[in-house]
Amino acid sequence: MKKRLINLLLSCCVIAANASAAETINEARALFNYQMLCQGCHVGDGSGGKDVPNLNGAVGIFLNSVAGREYLIKVPGAANSALDSKELAELMNWMIPVMGKDSVPDNFVPYTEQEVARLRQEPLMEVVEHRANLLKQILAHDTTDNTTN
C-alpha cells in the first residue's frame, strides 16, 4: 500500500513537471515581444483598428476549430515574425488568454514549440478570405450546436 502511494506521488510529480515544462511562460518576455512585434498594429490592449483585426475578447473564437487553431500561427504576422518557434509559442500562449478573455474555450491546449514550428512553415497568402471563411464555419457550427441542444 505504501509502495503504491509512493509510486502514485512520483507519477504525479512527473506529470506536473512535464506540464510546467510545456507551458512555462515568461510574462515579461512575452509582453515585450507583443509590444515589439504585435502592438504596432493590434495596439496595446489588442483592440486593433482600421483594417486590423480585434484580438480583445475575440481571438479565442478561432480555437473552436482545428483550422482556426492553425490559422493563428499561419497568419503572416505570426508565421513570418522574427521570433523563434519557442518564443512564438510562448507569446501566443500568453496573449490568447490575456487578450482573448471569455472568447477562449475552456479546453484550450497551449501551443507547443514543435506545433508552431510545423505550422509556420506554411504561411497564408490569402489571409482576408481565409479568415472570413473560417469565421463563417465556426459560427455556423456554433449555431448548429445550439439548435441541437
Added chain:
Amino acid sequence: MKFLDRIFEKKARELAQTNGRRGLLKKLGASLVGASAIPLLPVARAAEPQKLPQEVGDPGSCDYWRYCAVDGFLCECCGGSTNSCPPGTEMSPITWIGTCTNPVDGRNYVISYNDCCGKTQCNTCLCQRDEGDRPLYRSDKSNDVNWCLGASSSVYHCSTAIVVGIAFDK
C-alpha cells in the same frame, strides 16, 4: 432612557477596568506603524504601476533619448508634446515601435512612435536618427511607412515618442 444610560455606563466602566488608556495608545500606535510599513514590503512594491523613466534632455531636440529611431517632425515643436498630438490632429493608433536607452538609468525602454495626422506637415524640428530602422520589407520595423494609414486622414503632421514599457533583457 435611564435603562440605556445604565447599560452604557456599566459597559464603559467595565472597559475602563479591563483596558488601560496606555494599552489603547500602544495598540493604535502599533497599527499605525504597521500600516505604514506595508508599502515597504516587496509584494506591495510589485503591485505598483510601472514608473516612467527618469527624464533628461530637451524633448524639442533631436538628441533627446526617446528619439533614437525617429524620422519626422517632432510634435514637441508643433504644439503637441512627446506624448500628445497638437490640437486639430488625430493620433494614429497604428504605429511602429522600437527601443531606446535612457541615459539616466541605462535601461532600454519600448518607445511607440505614433504619428499625428490630419494637418499638413509641421515642417519644424525635422529629425532623422533611424537607430533600429529596417527596410520597408520589414514594414513593422520601418519608419519610412506613413503610419497615418491607421488614422482617418493619411496626411502626416508630426511624430510622438511614447514610452510604453521596459525592454526585456535577453
